[in-house]
Amino acid sequence: MRQAATTEELRREIATLPRPLVLVPTMGALHEGHLALMRRAREAAGPHGTVAVSIFVNPIQFDRPGDLAAYPQPLADDLAKCDAEGVDLVFTPAAGGMYFPDRSITVTESLLSRHLCGATRPGHFDGVCTVVLKLFNLFQPDAAVFGEKDVQQLAILRRMVRDLDVPVEIIGYPTVREPDGLAMSSRNVRLTPEHRADAPRIRRALEGARSLLQFGERSAAPFLAAARKHLEDSPFLRIDYLELVDAETLQPIAQIKRPSVLATAVFYDDVRLIDHMTLLP
Numbered sequence: 548m549r550q551a552a553t554t555e556e557l558r559r560e561i562a563t564l565p566r567p568l569v570l571v572p573t574m575g576a577l578h579e580g581h582l583a584l585m586r587r588a589r590e591a592a593g594p595h596g597t598v599a600v601s602i603f604v605n606p607i608q609f610d611r612p613g614d615l616a617a618y619p620q621p622l623a624d625d626l627a628k629c630d631a632e633g634v635d636l637v638f639t640p641a642a643g644g645m646y647f648p649d650r651s652i653t654v655t656e657s658l659l660s661r662h663l664c665g666a667t668r669p670g671h672f673d674g675v676c677t678v679v680l681k682l683f684n685l686f687q688p689d690a691a692v693f694g695e696k697d698v699q700q701l702a703i704l705r706r707m708v709r710d711l712d713v714p715v716e717i718i719g720y721p722t723v724r725e726p727d728g729l730a731m732s733s734r735n736v737r738l739t740p741e742h743r744a745d746a747p748r749i750r751r752a753l754e755g756a757r758s759l760l761q762f763g764e765r766s767a768a769p770f771l772a773a774a775r776k777h778l779e780d781s782p783f784l785r786i787d788y789l790e791l792v793d794a795e796t797l798q799p800i801a802q803i804k805r806p807s808v809l810a811t812a813v814f815y816d817d818v819r820l821i822d823h824m825t826l827l828p
């Protein structure tokens with residue numbers, strides 16, 4: 548496995564590696580969800596192509612300094628996991644290694660980021676789009692794999708490559724879960740044992756609401772009320788948002804007429820977890 552720590556090293560490595568090249572952008576603290584994305588990348592790259600992973604905790608997408616400071620960064624473990632997965636190249640830029648101190652250009656998304664995480668994490672998706680476009684320019688990948696867990700991120704990145712004519716295929720991959728249904732997340736390790744035991748209710752709240760579909764319910768309000776009730780039964784969590792949006796535009800809807808997404812973010816103390824459920828009428 549090759550490793551590059553600077554953009555110059557990365558460009559040198561890229562020039563020597565076989566195509567197609569498939570990139571898996573991450574912030575590290577790798578878990579089974581990330582490893583599944585790497586396997587999907589290998590499938591897309593083929594046995595003779597290149598699977599590349601970037602590990603960079605992107606400061607400009609964090610809205611809370613404490614969240615950035617507490618983000619786990621077990622780099623040696625992460626590198627061992629990439630190696631074991633047969634990754635060909637890992638890019639590990641230093642904290643300050645991706646941005647000029649006087650950077651003045653940012654990629655801005657102005658529609659799909661209005662709700663959900665975009666509303667409660669101001670500037671988050673501009674930070675994501677900016678770093679992902681930079682990674683695409685550095686790696687020039689043929690394709691890149693992203694998790695459906697970050698459903699709004701995936702929709703926004705598909706929109707970015709469409710609107711800016713970026714020649715990269717975006718591949719989505721289903722959410723990988725713990726046996727009790729909790730979506731895997733690098734932040735799960737920061738939960739207290741009590742909070743970890745309570746957290747599977749996030750998935751159950753969304754599933755419970757979805758079950759209203761089979762009774763013919765189509766109005767948004769009962770879905771939101773059912774999920775909210777289940778979440779609020781927890782003595783621990785605080786709801787950051789709970790919204791029902793159109794799956795394509797990510798704008799709130801009053802009636803489920805097309806594929807829709809019931810999405811939530813919750814806090815356990817300062818640990819923020821997200822999950823969502825697709826609702827098909």
Ligand SMILES: Nc1ncnc2c1ncn2[C@@H]1O[C@H](COP(=O)(O)OP(=O)(O)OP(=O)(O)O)[C@@H](O)[C@H]1O
Pocket residue numbers: 572573574575580581583584692693694695696697720721722723724730731732733734735
């Ligand atoms: N449980 C999961 N299943 C599938 N893909 C995932 C999962 N968790 C994260 N990913 C994907 O991995 C990529 C890197 O995500 P990231 O490094 O932020 O991990 P994370 O676990 O989402 O961390 P956190 O949720 O704490 O930010 C993203 O494309 C993300 O959607």
Ligand SMILES: CC(C)(CO)[C@@H](O)C(=O)[O-]
Pocket residue numbers: 572573574603605608675678679697700
């Ligand atoms: C795509 C990404 C690596 C950009 O920093 C990040 O938002 C993530 O890990 O999902």
Ligand code: BAL
Pocket residue numbers: 574608609697
């Ligand atoms: N997976 C999304 C990255 C973040 O929470 O900043």
